[in-house]
Amino acid sequence: MSEVLTTPTATVTFDRHEDIRTALFDPSLSRTFDRRSYDEGNIRDGIVSIAHGAVHRGRRRVENAMFRAEVLRLYERDLFPAVMEELLDVLIDREQVDLFAVGELLSVVLAARRAGIDHDRGSVEQLRTLVRYVDAFSQGAAILDAKDPDAVRALVRATYAEFERDHVRPSWERRAALLGRVRAGELPEDGLPQDILTVLLLHRDDPAIALADDGRVVREVATYLQGGTHTSAQTLVNAVDLVFASADPAAVRDRIAADTLYAQRVVQETLRLRPTTPKIRRRAEADTEVAGVRIPKDALVVLDVAAANRDARLFGERPEEFDPDRAVDPAVQRWGLSFGAGPHQCPGRSVGGGFPVPGSFTVDDDHVYGLVARELQAVSRRGVRPDPSRPPERDTRTERFTRWSRYWVLFASAPASTPGSR
Ligand code: HEM
Numbered sequence: 001m002s003e004v005l006t007t008p009t010a011t012v013t014f015d016r017h018e019d020i021r022t023a024l025f026d027p028s029l030s031r032t033f034d035r036r037s038y039d040e041g042n043i044r045d046g047i048v049s050i051a052h053g054a055v056h057r058g059r060r061r062v063e064n065a066m067f068r069a070e071v072l073r074l075y076e077r078d079l080f081p082a083v084m085e086e087l088l089d090v091l092i093d094r095e096q097v098d099l100f101a102v103g104e105l106l107s108v109v110l111a112a113r114r115a116g117i118d119h120d121r122g123s124v125e126q127l128r129t130l131v132r133y134v135d136a137f138s139q140g141a142a143i144l145d146a147k148d149p150d151a152v153r154a155l156v157r158a159t160y161a162e163f164e165r166d167h168v169r170p171s172w173e174r175r176a177a178l179l180g181r182v183r184a185g186e187l188p189e190d191g192l193p194q195d196i197l198t199v200l201l202l203h204r205d206d207p208a209i210a211l212a213d214d215g216r217v218v219r220e221v222a223t224y225l226q227g228g229t230h231t232s233a234q235t236l237v238n239a240v241d242l243v244f245a246s247a248d249p250a251a252v253r254d255r256i257a258a259d260t261l262y263a264q265r266v267v268q269e270t271l272r273l274r275p276t277t278p279k280i281r282r283r284a285e286a287d288t289e290v291a292g293v294r295i296p297k298d299a300l301v302v303l304d305v306a307a308a309n310r311d312a313r314l315f316g317e318r319p320e321e322f323d324p325d326r327a328v329d330p331a332v333q334r335w336g337l338s339f340g341a342g343p344h345q346c347p348g349r350s351v352g353g354g355f356p357v358p359g360s361f362t363v364d365d366d367h368v369y370g371l372v373a374r375e376l377q378a379v380s381r382r383g384v385r386p387d388p389s390r391p392p393e394r395d396t397r398t399e400r401f402t403r404w405s406r407y408w409v410l411f412a413s414a415p416a417s418t419p420g421s422r
Contacts, residue, residue, distance in 0.1 A: 003040075005033045005283050008300035012293060015307035017314055017332065019291040020280075024342035026290060027053070029282035029301055031344060033144060038215055043140050043156045046216035047223045049344070052285070056343060058208035059220075062199050066114060067347050071194055072368045075110055075351070080371060083109050084378055090124060092411050096387055099240060099379070099407045103233030104131045106375050111228030114351075115221050116197025118171045130225065133163050137226035139397065144281055147397060164218045168197070172217075175201055196224045224348075231276045232352050235372045237392075237407045238274040239266055240379070242322045244386045256380040261363060263380070264354050264373040265324035271335035271353055272315070273322060274402040278306035280340060306401075309336030330359055383412030 014020050023029055030052040038045040048059045065071075084106055091102050108130045112119050119126050136159035139152045146152045175198050181187040192198050200220060204211050211217055243252045243266065256263045282301040287294070295301060310319040314329045315336070328334050335353055339346035346352075354370030357363070387408040395403035 028288035116195035275338035
C-alpha cells in the first residue's frame, strides 16, 4: 500500500449533485492521500481534515460543540459587529483598498478567537502576523493542487514552529491553568473559554481522539484558524466581484446595505458559483462503487462541485447566472455542495454562510446570517465600488479558479448612508 498516493490506480470523476453526495458519504472514500507521519514529511498528519473513521468521528464530536447555535449567535451578535466596525475604521484609511486583505483581517479576528489563539484585537500588526500564518496553512491545505509542493511543505513547517512558539504555547498555558482550576473545583466548567484549543485540552486524555502528540494539537488549532479565515475572505471578494459584474452594481449594493437576508443570499449564491474548493478529492481505501461506477482501491475520486452547483434541475434555468433571488429545489442547499457533505462537511458552514435560507425568504429572530454576509453588508454600507485604475489579481499558486490575492476597490471617502436595516 503506497504511503503517498502519487499514482492512483484510476481517476474517477463525478459531476452530478446526487452522485457527489453519495461519494461524500461512502466510508471507503477518505481524505488521506498521505499516510506518512509529520516527521516523515506529511504536513497534515493527524488533523481532522484528513482523519478517517473512528478518530475522525471522535474529533468532530468534541469540536462540533464550538458550533452550537448559541455559540454562533454569541459570536455573530455580541462579538463581531463591534470588532468589525472598529477594524474597518482603521483599515479603510484611504480611498483605494485591497478588499482581500481587509477580508482576511476581519475574518482572522474571530477565527483566532474560535481556534483559541489569544491576541490583542486592537493590534493590526498582530492580526497581520496571524494572516501570514493563515496564508501558509492555506497553501498547505491545498497541497494536492500546489504547483511546488516541496516549497509549500518547507514553508508550512517553519510556520507551524513560529505559530506554536509565539501563539499556541502562551494560549495553551493560560487554558491549562484554567483547566487546573476547574479540576480543583475552583471554577465551573462553563467558565472556560468557548474555543477549540480549550475543548481539545479538555478531552485530550481520550484515546479516541488521538491527540497525545503536542504537535497534533498545534496543527489542529492551525486547521481551525485557517479554515475560518481564508475561505471567508475569498468568499467576500468573490461576492463583491459578482456584484460588480451584475447589470446594476450600485442597486445591488444598496439592496445588500439595506437587507441582511438579501446580503446572506448573495453570499450563498456566491458560494454556489465560486466554491473555494471547486473540486473535492477522495482516495479509495478499498474497492467500492458509487452510482453504478466501480472504483478500485487507491483510485483518485474527483468530485466536481463547481459543475454540480450549476445543475439546472436543482437551481433553475440559467444556473450559471448570479441571481440571489432564484428559487432553489428545497431538497438542496442554496450554496450547493460548497461546504461538502457527509462526515467531513464543513463544521464552520453556519459561521461563514449562516443558517439555510428558507424558500419563503422569511426568518425568525434565532436566524444566523453568517459573518461573510455581515462583512459584505458593512463594506456595501461604506460604498464599495470597483477601481477602474487597478485590476484585481488572481492567486495563481494553485489551480483553483476562485482564489484572489489582491482585489482593489474604492470606498466613498465618508461612510455611505445606511438605509434602514432589517
Ligand atoms: C465561506 C466559508 C467556508 C467555506 C467555503 C468552507 C468550505 C469547506 C469545505 C468544502 C470543506 C470540506 C472539504 C472536503 O470534504 O473535502 C470544509 C471543511 C472544513 N472547514 Fe470549512 N469552509 C468555510 C468556513 C469555515 C469556517 C468559518 C471554519 C472554522 C471556524 C471552517 C473549518 C473547517 C474544518 C475544520 C474543516 C474540516 C472538517 C473535516 O474534515 O471533518 N470552515 N470547509
